[in-house]
Amino acid sequence: MSALFVLIGISILVAGGFLAAFLWSVSKGQYDDDYTPSVRILFDDELKKTTTVSNSKTITQTK
Amino acid sequence: MYLLLNENNLCNYYDLDKSPGLKAKGKFLTERYAYLEDEATIRQLIQFQSDEQINVTFSIPQMHCSSCIYLLENLHRIEPGVKQSQVNFQQKEVFIIFNPQETNLRKVVELLAFIGYEPYISLNDTGTKTKSTANRRQIYKIGVAGFCFSNIMMLSFPEYFSAGNIGVAGLKETFSWIIFGLSLPVLFFSASDIFISAGKGLRQRFLNIDTPIALAIIVTFARSYYEIIGGQGAGYLDSGSGIVFFMLIGRWFKNKTYDSFSFDRDYRSYFPLGVTIIENGEEKNIPITQLQKFNRVIIRNEEMIPADAVLMKGKANIDYSFVSGEHASVEKKKGELIYAGGKQIGSAIELEIIREVSQSYITQLWNNDIFVNKKNEDRSFIHPWSRYFTLVLLSVAIATAIYWAVFDHSQLWPAVTAVLIVACPCSLLLSATFTYGNMLRIFGRNKLYLKNASVIESLAKIDSIVFDKTGTITQTNMAVIQYEGLPLSSHEMAVIKTAARQSSHPLSKIIASSDNDMPEKLLTIDQFKEHTGRGLDAVVQGISVKMGSVGFIGSDNEMITPDTGTSVHVVLDNIQVGKFAVQNQYRPGIGEMIGQVKKQGKNLFVLSGDNDAEGSNLTEIFGANTQLHFNQTPQQKLDFIKEQQQKGNQVLMLGDGLNDAGALMQSQVGIAVSDNSAQFSPASDAILDGSRVSQLDRFISFARAGKKIVTASFILSIAYNIVGLSFAVQGLLSPMIAAILMPASSISIVLFVSLYSSFVARNKGL
Numbered sequence: 001m002s003a004l005f006v007l008i009g010i011s012i013l014v015a016g017g018f019l020a021a022f023l024w025s026v027s028k029g030q031y032d033d034d035y036t037p038s039v040r041i042l043f044d045d046e047l048k049k050t051t052t053v054s055n056s057k058t059i060t061q062t063k
Numbered sequence: 064m065y066l067l068l069n070e071n072n073l074c075n076y077y078d079l080d081k082s083p084g085l086k087a088k089g090k091f092l093t094e095r096y097a098y099l100e101d102e103a104t105i106r107q108l109i110q111f112q113s114d115e116q117i118n119v120t121f122s123i124p125q126m127h128c129s130s131c132i133y134l135l136e137n138l139h140r141i142e143p144g145v146k147q148s149q150v151n152f153q154q155k156e157v158f159i160i161f162n163p164q165e166t167n168l169r170k171v172v173e174l175l176a177f178i179g180y181e182p183y184i185s186l187n188d189t190g191t192k193t194k195s196t197a198n199r200r201q202i203y204k205i206g207v208a209g210f211c212f213s214n215i216m217m218l219s220f221p222e223y224f225s226a227g228n229i230g231v232a233g234l235k236e237t238f239s240w241i242i243f244g245l246s247l248p249v250l251f252f253s254a255s256d257i258f259i260s261a262g263k264g265l266r267q268r269f270l271n272i273d274t275p276i277a278l279a280i281i282v283t284f285a286r287s288y289y290e291i292i293g294g295q296g297a298g299y300l301d302s303g304s305g306i307v308f309f310m311l312i313g314r315w316f317k318n319k320t321y322d323s324f325s326f327d328r329d330y331r332s333y334f335p336l337g338v339t340i341i342e343n344g345e346e347k348n349i350p351i352t353q354l355q356k357f358n359r360v361i362i363r364n365e366e367m368i369p370a371d372a373v374l375m376k377g378k379a380n381i382d383y384s385f386v387s388g389e390h391a392s393v394e395k396k397k398g399e400l401i402y403a404g405g406k407q408i409g410s411a412i413e414l415e416i417i418r419e420v421s422q423s424y425i426t427q428l429w430n431n432d433i434f435v436n437k438k439n440e441d442r443s444f445i446h447p448w449s450r451y452f453t454l455v456l457l458s459v460a461i462a463t464a465i466y467w468a469v470f471d472h473s474q475l476w477p478a479v480t481a482v483l484i485v486a487c488p489c490s491l492l493l494s495a496t497f498t499y500g501n502m503l504r505i506f507g508r509n510k511l512y513l514k515n516a517s518v519i520e521s522l523a524k525i526d527s528i529v530f531d532k533t534g535t536i537t538q539t540n541m542a543v544i545q546y547e548g549l550p551l552s553s554h555e556m557a558v559i560k561t562a563a564r565q566s567s568h569p570l571s572k573i574i575a576s577s578d579n580d581m582p583e584k585l586l587t588i589d590q591f592k593e594h595t596g597r598g599l600d601a602v603v604q605g606i607s608v609k610m611g612s613v614g615f616i617g618s619d620n621e622m623i624t625p626d627t628g629t630s631v632h633v634v635l636d637n638i639q640v641g642k643f644a645v646q647n648q649y650r651p652g653i654g655e656m657i658g659q660v661k662k663q664g665k666n667l668f669v670l671s672g673d674n675d676a677e678g679s680n681l682t683e684i685f686g687a688n689t690q691l692h693f694n695q696t697p698q699q700k701l702d703f704i705k706e707q708q709q710k711g712n713q714v715l716m717l718g719d720g721l722n723d724a725g726a727l728m729q730s731q732v733g734i735a736v737s738d739n740s741a742q743f744s745p746a747s748d749a750i751l752d753g754s755r756v757s758q759l760d761r762f763i764s765f766a767r768a769g770k771k772i773v774t775a776s777f778i779l780s781i782a783y784n785i786v787g788l789s790f791a792v793q794g795l796l797s798p799m800i801a802a803i804l805m806p807a808s809s810i811s812i813v814l815f816v817s818l819y820s821s822f823v824a825r826n827k828g829l
Contacts, residue, residue, distance in 0.1 A: 005237060012214060012241065019210040026202050036152040039129045040136065 096176070097348045098337020099169035104350065108168065108184065116146060117163050121175065121182035126155045135180060142166060142174050157182075201315055208253035208308040211245045212301070218242050219301040239291045242300050249304040250284050253311060275453045280306065282483040286476075309809050313496035338362075338369055341413070356416055363411045370403045370416050371423040377412030381405035409597075448777065456483070463792045481791040493809055494776035498816040502769050505824045510752035511734075511762055518748045521732045522766035527712040528660060528759075529704060529726070532671035532681070534719035535736045538648045538753065548633070548641015555606070555640075559633060561586045562601040562608040566593050570631050571610075574643055598631075609634040652757030654684050659760035661686070666712065670695045670703060672722055701725035715763075717756070761827045768823045776816045783808040 025031065098104055111118040126135070131150075135157050138148040144166025149158045157180075161171055175182050218238045261277035280303060287298025337348050341359040351369050354360070359375065362368055368381070379395035383405045395401055401414065403423035460482045467475040499516035506513055513519065530536050551559075564575040565588060590602040598611015609616060616632045616639065632642045661667065667689045669681055675693040682691065692703065700718075704726050707714050716723070716730035719737060727733030727747045735747035736756055751759075787808075 004234065008218075008237070008241070015210060015214055019206060022206050023203055026199055026206070031199075031202065033151040033153060036132060036150050039132050039152070040150075042129075043133050043136075 096169050096172050097339060098350065099172055100167070101337065101348060101350065104337065105168050112163075115162055115164070116160050117168070118158070118160050119168065119171075120156050120158045121172070121184070122154075122156050123175070123180045123182050124155055125180050126150070126152065126157075131180070134178060138174065141178070142171070145171065145174075201311070204253040204256070205308070205311045205315060207248050208304060208311055211249045211253075212304040212308040215242050215245050215301045215304055218245075222296075236294065239294075239296075239298075242298075243288065243291050246284065246287070246300040246304055249307050250280070253304075254280055254307045256314075257307075257310070275449060275456065276306075276310070278453070279483060282480055286480040305809070309493060309813070310496075313493050313500065313813075316497065316500035351420060354416060354420055356419060358416045360414050360416060361411055362407045362414060364407060364409060366407055368401055368403050368405050368407065368414065370420045371418040372401050372403075372414035372416045374399050374401055375413045375415050378409060379407060379412045380409045382408050459788060459792065466792075478792060482788060494780060494812050494816050495773050497813050498769060498772050498776065498820055501817050501820045502765070502824075505765070505820065505829055506762065509758065509762070509829050510755045511758075512750045514748045518732060519766050519769050521713070521748070522715070522763060523770050524713045525665065525715040525732060525763060527666040527668065527707055527714045529668045529670055529707070529714060529716045529730065531700075531716075531718035531723050531726075531736075532669060532677065534738075534753075535717050536649055536653050536669075536684075536756065538650050538738070545644045546641060547644060548639075551640065555635060557586055558603045558606050558608060558635070559610070561588060561603050562591070562599060562610065565591050565601065566599050570643075571599065574610075574631060607636055649680070649684065650753065650756050656757045656760050657685055660763070663760065663763065665763075668692070668703070668707075670700050670726070672696070672700075697722040697725050701729050704729040717751070717759070719753075758829070761829055765824060765827050765829055768827070769820065772816055772819050772823065775819070776812055779815060780808065780812055783812075 099108075106112075109117050109119045123135070126132070132152060135150050136148055138145045138159070142161075145159060145161045147158075147160040150156070151158070157175075159171060172182055172184070218241055221238065222235070257273050257280065258277050261273040264274055283299050283303035283306075287300045287303060290296045290298045337350050338354060339346055339348055339361045340354070341347075341361065346361065354370060360369070360372065374395050374397050376397070379399075379401060381393050381395055381401055383393065383402075393405075400417070403420070460479050463482050464475060464479045467478050496516075499519055502519055503513055503516060506519075560575050563571040565571075566575075586604050588601060588603055589605070590600075592600045594600065594611065594615065598609065598615035601608045610631055610633050613632055616634055630642045630644045633640050657667065667685055669685060669689065669691045671677070671691070671693050672695055675691070678691060678693070682689075685691070692699075695703070700723060704714050704716060708729075708731075714730040715732045715734065716726045717734045717736055718724075718727050719735060723735075724746060727735060732749065733747040734749045734751050736751050736753055738753040
């Protein structure tokens with residue numbers, strides 16, 4: 001049964017790790033804007049201006 | 064696809080596509096941002112500065128689609144000096160890093176303005192940074208409380224299921240001490256706001272809603288710690304931290320505001336930051352705060368007049384739409400007085416300032432006391448409830464204590480603390496926060512954006528409604544366009560619209576967006592020239608178009624009926640074909656809404672800054688017994704509201720222009736009506752999208768229903784409390800039942816109010 005004590009300690013450590021990850025992500029501003037990144041990922045990195053313009057249009061269309 | 068092109072046109076892709084006609088627009092901007100070269104101004108605007116980079120965040124209200132994000136994030140392709148630009152769409156902000164050796168702040172702002180995203184620059188709105196850190200702090204607290212609550216809950220289960228008799232030696236104690244440790248951050252970090260608020264209330268000798276909650280939390284934690292330290296049991300820390308967690312979530316839900324709106328703007332947010340003055344024959348840029356009487360200022364095209372002044376030189380054509388909502392511009396002659404807040408349209412003019420900025424006609428309203436003393440917001444009807452609740456609770460606890468003191472000493476403390484814990488008023492608080500939070504969301508979905516939840520309660524109490532005319536019950540942007548003259552083919556219409564679309568004049572915008580059952584086609588423009596304030600000249604697919612005032616067109620054809628309102632005359636290929644007559648249009652559904660509101664027994668008033676030309680139309684809509692007041696100055700509007708309030712009326716004011724700002728502030732609920740909610744709105748309690756004015760009656764009745772919902776859930780939670788208390792006073796309440804009852808009652812109340820308010824909203828057609 002003493003394994004239980006170890007397991008409880010581990011479970012709290014794991015949960016604490018998630019809490020730390022959450023607090024870190026909040027402090028890094030990951031929750032400040034939950035809309036723009038979802039749009040940004042759709043833009044292609046193209047160099048020619050004319051093609052990028054038409055690309056962004058198709059994006060608007062699909063939205 | 065044409066629709067998309069059109070949308071992209073709004074996004075100003077054509078600026079990128081080298082449309083020669085629009086380049087001219089950049090010219091007049093060059094002097095407009097001259098003040099951005101002033102060191103002191105720069106320092107206030109930027110966030111970080113080094114030799115190689117400057118970080119700055121601009122608020123850009125025009126941002127509205129994903130193409131905007133694309134364009135703004137690719138600024139570095141247009142201007143190599145910009146190193147990085149990042150958009151926050153919901154805040155409508157762009158964060159820019161640029162190299163000061165390659166470009167400067169002024170050039171960056173000019174670039175933004177040139178591509179159609181003129182940043183909204185105000186030294187007044189510099190508090191955004193602190194707001195976001197406060198927001199994060201709240202999320203930290205919720206995160207910590209959630210983590211501790213769930214772990215405590217998990218470690219408490221063995222205790223429940225074994226009914227307090229865990230077989231393994233030492234396990235029970237270990238659990239208790241881990242729970243003890245986990246509860247500390249909840250008590251000292253997550254719950255700190257509740258204690259601070261309760262303490263503030265007590266210092267002002269006022270029992271606010273947080274007082275009983277703070278009391279319950281303290282008692283819960285204190286008794287649990289006593290039990291754990293004494294080795295008697297695990298206490299009630301699971302429900303104690305549960306309360307804190309649920310309450311923090313409820314508050315976050317209620318306080319989730321509309322990031323891109325600003326409700327507390329005063330005139331300083333709208334006036335320019337700097338002006339050009341002439342001193343000893345030399346032009347000089349100074350901050351607007353240093354502007355003094357007798358200064359000579361130069362106002363260029365599209366610039367705002369910062370203070371009341373007399374025209375000295377040039378041809379003034381002033382657009383007061385910012386102040387009054389009326390789009391027609393007014394011509395002024397030399398020596399005439401020009402009030403602050405108007406915009407010059409046309410060539411540059413020279414003015415002599417006769418009053419300082421803060422003493423000017425439109426701004427002196429802000430010297431009124433109402434702008435200094437904020438409305439007393441925390442007079443919610445929940446507070447009296449919480450006071451009674453606390454008093455009743457305390458007397459029950461005392462009665463229990465006396466009873467057990469007489470009959471059985473050993474039961475005294477367990478029974479008293481059980482009373483205080485089980486009667487936790489959190490369900491009271493939860494019901495109000497979740498109801499109003501959900502209502503705020505429903506209002507927001509219907510484009511009525513409230514400043515905070517207490518506005519809902521004020522809105523429910525309203526018995527008088529005051530309307531402004533222009534822009535509130537009439538539409539400014541969607542004025543009715545009537546074409547009179549020779550019949551036009553759909554192609555000719557498209558030509559006219561294409562030309563009008565290139566112009567920034569409000570009337571052109573109306574024509575461009577008008578719906579004359581013609582296909583939405585975008586034609587190529589061969590030539591375009593705007594004669595600001597007068598008209599435009601263009602060649603579209605080989606057809607020459609000339610549009611503008613009678614004077615600009617040059618001829619006066621007999622077939623055209625005399626002008627009644629504002630009109631735009633059109634010449635196609637040197638033939639005068641007709642005119643667009645622009646008339647104020649009442650918003651659709653206004654009449655119905657007025658009828659409904661009257662049925663609700665409200666007193667109605669109309670205050671208009673205009674003359675009584677529309678009097679008969681208004682009487683038709685509002686009925687004979689509604690008072691109509693015309694030619695009202697901003698001060699008179701404010702005084703009228705005050706007068707109504709002195710009669711004991713609860714006044715709701717709807718207005719749009721800067722001239723309504725005083726009245727909006729004075730009234731119990733001031734709703735700013737805006738056709739473009741991202742752009743301009745005076746300080747107010749709520750911002751309402753113009754298209755939804757006709758739903759006002761529903762909004763009010765929904766707000767009234769809110770009070771009923773909260774009351775119903777109060778009754779429900781009191782029923783819970785009575786059941787719980789009746790066990791607790793007898794000393795029968797085991798920790799397990801208390802622990803199950805409390806989260807269950809909280810969750811059921813949250814569910815009840817959320818579902819009920821959504822149901823009522825659907826019933827009311829919202």
